[in-house]
Amino acid sequence: MSRSIPLEKALSDVLVAYGQNGEALRPEQGYPLRLIVPGWEGNINIKWLGRLKVADRPSMTREEAAIYTDLMPDGTARRFTFVMEAKSVITRPAGGQTLSGPGFYEITGLAWSGRGRISRVEVSTDGGKIWNDAQLNEPVLSKALTRFSLPWRWEGEETSLQSRCTDETGYVQPSREELIAIRGRRQGPDGFDHYNGIKVWYVHHNGQVSHV
């Protein structure tokens, strides 16, 4: 597999990584060498790096000319859609978990953006009617996950939980409906390569939390 990275990006913050936290990369992380391309789509963070080649134009390999492109409803396709836009997800309570009963819970999750720091995360516990500002846990850095949290009292009602982040450019994480309205919903592997919609978890009467 081969990907073309604009030289400006390659020279600004791309790492050729051999280790993490004082140990060598593990095989599944791309041992012995891999690229880290901060904020850009996962596939371009090449694992098991074999070679680097400087060229004066993109190679138009399958992974950039045919797949990892985004087909739009009008039949045109976007290419070189590198940046991962702002995204957040509640990691607790989340799908597969069960609340033990009405009472106090701390909602917590992660937010990130390919365009810089996270500036705000809002959480709704009533299906999207009221949004409350969550606390951002320091340090809040670009090219890093930001942990957020919000205290919540569950009275036992059926409800849904969702988080919405904003990054330092002012970009607000869109809803699934807003994304689909513009980009459509295509069949096949390419429909949602760069999907960053708001993630909704449904809380059932019995405390079970599930995907919506």
Place this chain on the structure above:
Amino acid sequence: MSNMILCIVIIVAAATVPIGTATRYNLGHPATAGDIKACDISVAPDGAGLPEGSGTALQGRAVYEAQCAICHGARGEGGADYPALAGGRGTLNTDKAVLTVGSYWPYATTVWDYIHRAMPYRNPGSLTPNEVYSVTAYVLFMNGIVGLRDQVTAKSLPTIKMPNRDGFVPDPRPDVK
């Protein structure tokens, strides 16, 4: 038991020799010109990187039937877990878009590059350059892009105009306000 002892030795060694010290393990060798040539396989849309060679769809049919049809189907229609290679023209703006070499891929050089580096799935790198030209020609033939007896060469491949060449646009995001 001997495995257990070996594991402990490795863990101790890893704990006491930080990454980046001057310890040498005498593994590997500096890349030679031959090593670099062997992995310098990228083919660009203008044909840079293509080796000499040629092939026709007629020649490629035999290669395709022996090496490719088991996954991609006798007529390139694809299988349960493997993509279709042919068809799908006119479907890109519908709810049932079928993305194939013929309907979607913008450059014929990409087809050559991908077959050469990654196919056949169970034995990538096993095709000769002429076989890659031939089977590329056959995939293009199945899509009505070249004729059965057209010679596809290092010179002609970059000049083949793919149906969806102009179907791609730059990234317009942020697109959701």
